[in-house]
Amino acid sequence: MRQIAAKVVVVGAGMGGLASAIRLARAGCEVTLVEARDAPGGRMRTIPSIAGPVDAGPTVLTLRSVFDDLFETCGQKLDHHLKLIPQPLLARHWWTDGSTLDLTTDLAENVDAVSRFAGKREAEGFRRFHALSARLYDAFDAPMMRASRPDQKAIAIAALKDPKTWPALLPGVTLDRLLAAHFRDRRLRQLFGRYATYVGGSPYRSPGVLALIWAAEAQGVWAVEGGMHRLAHALARLAEDQGVALRYGQPVARILRQGGRATGVQLADGRSLHADHVVFNGDPAALLAGLLGDGPRTAVAETSVHPRSLSAWVWSYAARATGQPLVHHNVFFADDPRREFGPIAAGQMPEDATLYICAEDRSAGQMPDGPERFEIIMNGPPGRPERPEDFALCRSRTFDRLRQFGLTFDPVPGQTALTPPSGFATLFPGSQGSIYGLSPHGALASLKRPLARTTLPGLWLAGGGAHPGAGVPMAALSGQHAAEAILTALASR
Template sequence: MADTPTVIIGAGIGGLTTAALLSARGMPVTVLEKEATPGGKVRQLDVDGTPVDAGPTVFTMRPVIDAIFEAAGACTDDHLQLTRADTLARHAWDRTGHLDLFADHERSVDAIGQFAGSDAARGFREFSTEAKRIFDILDEPMLRGGKVSWPLPLMWRIGLWRVGALHAIRPYESLWKVLGEHFADPRLQQLFGRYTTYCGSSPFQTPATLMLIAHVEAQGVWKIKGGMNALANALETVARGNGTRFRYGAKVEEIQTSRGRVTGVTLESGEVMHTRSVVCNADPSALGAGMFGEQVRKAASVTKPQNRSLSAMVWLAKSKVSGFNLDHHNVFFSDDYAAEFDAIRVGSVPTNPTAYLCALDHGAPADGAQRFQIIVNAPANGDKHTYTAEEKDQCTSNMLSRLNACGLELETPLPHSLVTPSDFSKLFPATGGALYGRASHGWAASFLRQGSRTRIPGLYCAGGATHPGAGVPMAALSGKLASEAVLSDHISTRRYHPKAIVGGMSTRSAMTEASG
């Protein structure tokens, strides 16, 4: 058993990060991935002969990613071509104009002032200050630390003398209510409330604590040449260089235990691999639902349907465009935000939805068809509801109507592929298509996420559905935390021979964002 590798189930961002960091320290690692390529939710699909990003598109928290590459003995710039975006996102409500937010804070203040008046600009300054304060309080103890409980363990990490800090993060107040304190203009309430969808949640049900996400994005958004898929490929390359073995098309049927701890995994092929450590880079609900065998069902809890995060209708399209000057990230808001989330809460796709559009070819010549990813929030009911052709057509029509209302014209009929909650449910079992794990609804939600360690010794979790939360940067941080848990649990029983690597994860980074 001494020479068996740590087995990582799933080559999503969390699993890839865990593999790169463990193998950098001389530990043998094997990654088993049921799909043919790395990335998990970070993937590309073919549309009319062209690969189109079908997963996360917003790349933030670059310092965290840089620190992970450094700890794995690599340099980000050697593997990725990154460009910092001047414009964070473009926002539109109708045909009368749009509002851009910028990497330069003062430009955003000026833009908001011109859009909604001097009171709105002042409100934005106050909002930004409060969001930064919340982020600074929770950065080290919550976002980058292991799972913690409320309130005393968190208070211990923050510092027992900082009693006021617990009040300052406003866990018992609604985000929507607090946005009303900063912004009288309902359009700005919509804009800054939308950040909660980055973790798959409704701004009407999340605590005001989550205004920190706006601060995180304000610290920088980067474009990756080749899309987010390039990040997954880069992490795989680094992990391979450190000695990780990857096996694709290798589905794990069962995680085995003996005397209460992990002893191995059984593949769909019948092959058995012995190990004392398994990192599950899947939604923890898959463990609790018995999808990795009865022996590990007790390892994690199943997220109840009413507690699931949002799913999505995702269009991957190629089209010529006219009528609206697109940026890379664009949001086309509905005129009734509350009605959108009311519809989702009762299990329906909104008929008048807000649509996010990523112009994947932004900056390239615009004389031909361009690639787009378009997202509309939807309920995570894919395990109970199969979307019919008629429903898909109606959702497409509703989405295009929203774009048209803001002045954007795409080709009709639109050449596209549509991914629904039903499709996501098949890809990510036991989720119903929820893309972010558990929704961040209520003050306790952030403390109920699965941590790195499970109830079964030797079985660990990583990924966007685990602590510290959803999105590419947070999934990477979960992988870091999982690697630290594995190392910590092995350090007293076996000697490893760390490789000579540069840097480490102990240096504080100038943190940035939340979600992708």
């Protein structure tokens, strides 16, 4: 029911900005959403190709209930706006010794696959790891991910009630160390260790609790017909249906401050939009750096945005692929993960990289005729200035490496298909190229992310850089948290 009248300006049409705008407008607020680029999506962006727009950001939808709830809040159904394609095969994993492993959403199938891949002892280790991951997810879902602020007391109580989660929560237990207690096979440690990169970390420095990411993925994965960017466009249409005024191509120069609170924004063309509340759906580090003016520079703490998480070199292009039976999600592993994460920690391109390939047109299990769309991601360090030799080096370490697996592309993409860390730094001001915000390294990193409420009254945060963190559903939840906090503040007044 529309009851609360207030003017709100949302800066940025990413998942967090769109989710907050929809919920606020539904509640009766007068919402204007301004976006610097000419389309919604934020990191959910595309690059043109001969086969159509290629996703150059997120490639998959997990925890779809977050978006089902968002549409249902507006009296609509997600399935009426998008065709979501469930992916029973989560990913196909490849190693240079010729071994492969498919993992699905079915526990029994996975146990059997791991047994054939590495033996019965490892299959039992996987069963124990799966159970631990599910327990961790259950313990952290409500008090951490779904809560507007981490409820440390509730987390502690949940952990105390379930001693089987303790091995993952002990100080100093990294994800890699936790995996070593479950798997002797280095390939399986490598496979499940890669989940640290989902939030921009190294398995050697990220806490063991990140094992819960496997449980989140095992609940179900969906592809969006036509590409993930269509989810952003569906949310933009939903926002307009709720009365949100969407203004594209209008970058914000600064956030206005008067009387000790945020009072609106000034656009790059000099015009001002005044508001009772401002939601910033950008990297919170941009506020600290003064990129939105001096007014919000102290709105977030230094420790909530630094140190930075990983960046990446991302290829987005269309080509013909031959040599290997790719599925929608594919991971080609490095021979030595230390030669991947060691150089990254030193600010360098990995010497031996794990390569993730999304074959975007294979989500329905069919082999396309002609060129198809691909996205390849190679992890990299944030804050790395681009060098003249980087393109040739990245191209070699990507496509020469894939040829060692027997996979080739025709044509091999050119420089316009590559977004390097410096490109992400330009696209997302203040990020230093980091894709996931605050680094997840350290036992308490997840508790340090900035909340929706900043120290500047009237200024709120939404997006992957804020609590509860990176990822498509997490960013949307941050928008929900921001909207609920604003509506609570309005109701109290």
